[in-house]
Amino acid sequence: MNSHLAFALRGVSTAVGNKFALHDVSFELPTGYVMGLMGANGAGKTTIIRCLLGMRQVDSGEIELLGHRVPGPVALRQDIGVVLDHAFLVGDWRLTEVERTLRPFYDRWDGACYRELLDEFGLDLRAKVKDLSRGMSMKLMIAAALSHRARLLVFDEPTSGLDPVTRDELVGIVGDFLIDEGHSVLFSTHIASDLDRIGDYLTLIHDGRIVRTGTKDEVLEAYRVVRGGPDDLNEFVGVQLIGVRRTSAGAQALVRTEEAGLLGGDVVVEAPTLEEIAIHIGARVPRREPDSFMSTGRIA
Amino acid sequence: MTAIARMALLDLRTVWPYRYYWFAMFGLGILLFGGKPVWLVPGLVLIFTSQFAPYPFNVADKAGLETLYAVLPVPHRSVLYGRYAWAVAVFLATVAAGTTLAVLLARAESVQFSGRTLLTMLTLSWALFAVNTAIQFPLFIRFGYTRASVLGTTLPFAVIVGTLYKTHLTIASMQSWIALVGVAGVVAIVASAAVATTADRRARAFRRPTPNGPDRF
Amino acid sequence: MRVVLSNSAGMPLYQQVKEQVGTAILSGELAEGTVLPSVRALARDLRISVITTTRAYAELAAEGFIATVPGKGAYVLPLDSALVREQLLREVEAGLQSALDAARRAGLRRDDLIQILDGLIQADQQERTYQ
Numbered sequence: 301m302n303s304h305l306a307f308a309l310r311g312v313s314t315a316v317g318n319k320f321a322l323h324d325v326s327f328e329l330p331t332g333y334v335m336g337l338m339g340a341n342g343a344g345k346t347t348i349i350r351c352l353l354g355m356r357q358v359d360s361g362e363i364e365l366l367g368h369r370v371p372g373p374v375a376l377r378q379d380i381g382v383v384l385d386h387a388f389l390v391g392d393w394r395l396t397e398v399e400r401t402l403r404p405f406y407d408r409w410d411g412a413c414y415r416e417l418l419d420e421f422g423l424d425l426r427a428k429v430k431d432l433s434r435g436m437s438m439k440l441m442i443a444a445a446l447s448h449r450a451r452l453l454v455f456d457e458p459t460s461g462l463d464p465v466t467r468d469e470l471v472g473i474v475g476d477f478l479i480d481e482g483h484s485v486l487f488s489t490h491i492a493s494d495l496d497r498i499g500d501y502l503t504l505i506h507d508g509r510i511v512r513t514g515t516k517d518e519v520l521e522a523y524r525v526v527r528g529g530p531d532d533l534n535e536f537v538g539v540q541l542i543g544v545r546r547t548s549a550g551a552q553a554l555v556r557t558e559e560a561g562l563l564g565g566d567v568v569v570e571a572p573t574l575e576e577i578a579i580h581i582g583a584r585v586p587r588r589e590p591d592s593f594m595s596t597g598r599i600a
Numbered sequence: 601m602t603a604i605a606r607m608a609l610l611d612l613r614t615v616w617p618y619r620y621y622w623f624a625m626f627g628l629g630i631l632l633f634g635g636k637p638v639w640l641v642p643g644l645v646l647i648f649t650s651q652f653a654p655y656p657f658n659v660a661d662k663a664g665l666e667t668l669y670a671v672l673p674v675p676h677r678s679v680l681y682g683r684y685a686w687a688v689a690v691f692l693a694t695v696a697a698g699t700t701l702a703v704l705l706a707r708a709e710s711v712q713f714s715g716r717t718l719l720t721m722l723t724l725s726w727a728l729f730a731v732n733t734a735i736q737f738p739l740f741i742r743f744g745y746t747r748a749s750v751l752g753t754t755l756p757f758a759v760i761v762g763t764l765y766k767t768h769l770t771i772a773s774m775q776s777w778i779a780l781v782g783v784a785g786v787v788a789i790v791a792s793a794a795v796a797t798t799a800d801r802r803a804r805a806f807r808r809p810t811p812n813g814p815d816r817f
Numbered sequence: 818m819r820v821v822l823s824n825s826a827g828m829p830l831y832q833q834v835k836e837q838v839g840t841a842i843l844s845g846e847l848a849e850g851t852v853l854p855s856v857r858a859l860a861r862d863l864r865i866s867v868i869t870t871t872r873a874y875a876e877l878a879a880e881g882f883i884a885t886v887p888g889k890g891a892y893v894l895p896l897d898s899a900l901v902r903e904q905l906l907r908e909v910e911a912g913l914q915s916a917l918d919a920a921r922r923a924g925l926r927r928d929d930l931i932q933i934l935d936g937l938i939q940a941d942q943q944e945r946t947y948q
């Protein structure tokens with residue numbers, strides 16, 4: 301099934317009780333690239349992934365996955381590999397047992413590939429799943445996903461709790477995976493440095509809403525970071541100060557690039573790093589009443 | 601292999617690391633019923649189906665296999681029916697092993713089971729399995745193993761054992777009407793599977809957020 | 818092919834790639850017809866995004882340094898003298914512009930600037946004599 305989009309969400313909303321978990325979420329990823337889904341914990345990243353994979357129903361909107369409308373045919377899962385921060389396998393299975401268990405389900409299972417990958421990742425075939433560290437566990441799930449020749453890899457916070465070496469190895473693995481232009485990756489994280497270099501597309505999410513989506517360059521270009529003294533950055537007409545941080549040493553906020561020109565002269569305006577964008581957009585705001593979700597005020 | 605068979609096989613692999621448990625239960629069965637070989641098969645079936653057939657629910661709940669089931673390319677229906685198929689497989693294996701053992705034990709006492717007796721034994725075993733599974737499985741599916749485990753494993757067991765005890769039934773006395781019970785068992789299983797499908801849908805709709813918060817798998 | 822990226826260069830990554838490859842081509846280090854790594858292989862090796870390398874290659878192709886063949890990759894085109902000249906002229910202009918900006922900040926006048934330029938040309942010529 302050939303489609304130029306790995307996946308697309310259009311106007312997706314889903315609620316838990318009377319509170320929106322996701323509100324009017326729309327973004328898409330062309331085939332062959334890696335999209336970073338960034339947001340604070342609880343922003344809705346996992347909910348999006350669950351909806352995308354058909355594990356959770358949406359109340360409105362539509363989702364397209366590898367050219368199929370979700371929920372698509374069950375066979376679609378042959379092409380998708382899911383990697384979470386924990387192995388969703390029986391802890392007492394040995395890695396050989398894992399292979400024997402998964403093999404019957406996949407048409408394109410490559411046992412030699414599985415063993416080679418385990419070897420490359422330094423995983424012992426005789427080890428039990430429960431004995432694996434966080435990083436090893438993630439690599440196991442990657443090995444499994446690659447062994448059944450997945451076209452789309454979906455990572456949900458794979459690097460939280462991982463040491464820098466393993467995180468770097470993951471970057472290499474993703475790069476290798478993308479050598480094939482029919483392969484795509486969705487990578488959700490709250491750690492900006494994961495996506496700094498290898499992210500092609502970025503989607504920022506906050507409180508269940510999409511703040512910004514586009515290529516990484518577009519997203520970086522959309523904002524400026526503003527720094528000033530502790531008493532600066534109080535209010536500027538026509539400028540929304542995003543995630544103002546004020547200390548006795550100074551104040552810092554994010555603004556949209558198109559509004560940056562309206563700032564006064566006393567402040568320093570610069571291109572932000574991805575980290576700064578994430579920090580300011582994700583800054584905790586006072587809890588709003590449910591009806592304010594209906595307001596049209598954009599977050600950022 | 602159909603998806604249902606694959607899931608039943610997955611259930612076997614799920615409990616495979618704990619297979620030593622089978623021996624313990626077998627031993628328990630022999631201990632309890634070895635003295636009366638004619639009750640051995642029904643007894644073993646009761647033990648295995650109330651304690652062991654639901655074991656995949658237990659392991660799956662603790663290991664979060666629900667995510668695995670959602671990721672694997674199998675229709676969700678197959679997860680459900682595969683679990684029933686697994687239970688039937690446990691039943692058949694227990695019956696095969698149990699009957700062999702019962703026949704041997706009986707022979708040791710110079711007793712030979714008549715065809716009628718054997719049939720009654722097997723049909724009773726089937727009925728016990730059916731009643732047990734028909735009650736248990738929808739409970740586990742709807743409420744999850746952790747919440748329903750106590751009720752699910754002990755209730756059917758207690759009901760059945762209590763009934764048999766109170767009514768002082770013997771294998772011989774059942775022979776005339778046991779066929780009816782056997783058919784009722786089949787009906788019970790089918791009905792249970794249907795109920796389970798609905799229970800499953802509800803369970804998934806009302807799944808509470810995990811302790812780590814709604815944003816977790 | 819040698820591309821070394823710097824985090825602190827202040828220059829976007831795609832531009833660093835483009836300039837380093839461009840320089841290598843102009844200097845003859847990457848000969849005509851050399852097959853370059855695919856955008857994806859390069860992205861993997863440099864640990865940067867595919868879009869970045871794609872953009873670098875696209876700009877190099879637009880400027881006539883390389884040609885990309887869909888599905889096959891990219892290769893170095895013969896150095897067109899007009900192309901080289903144009904590229905070099907651009908570099909001269911850019912260099913002179915930044916010299917001008919610095920001169921303005923230093924408060925230099927046109928004559929001071931020309932004096933510096935003459936001095937540099939002389940030193941450069943002397944260096945060439947000794948090579």
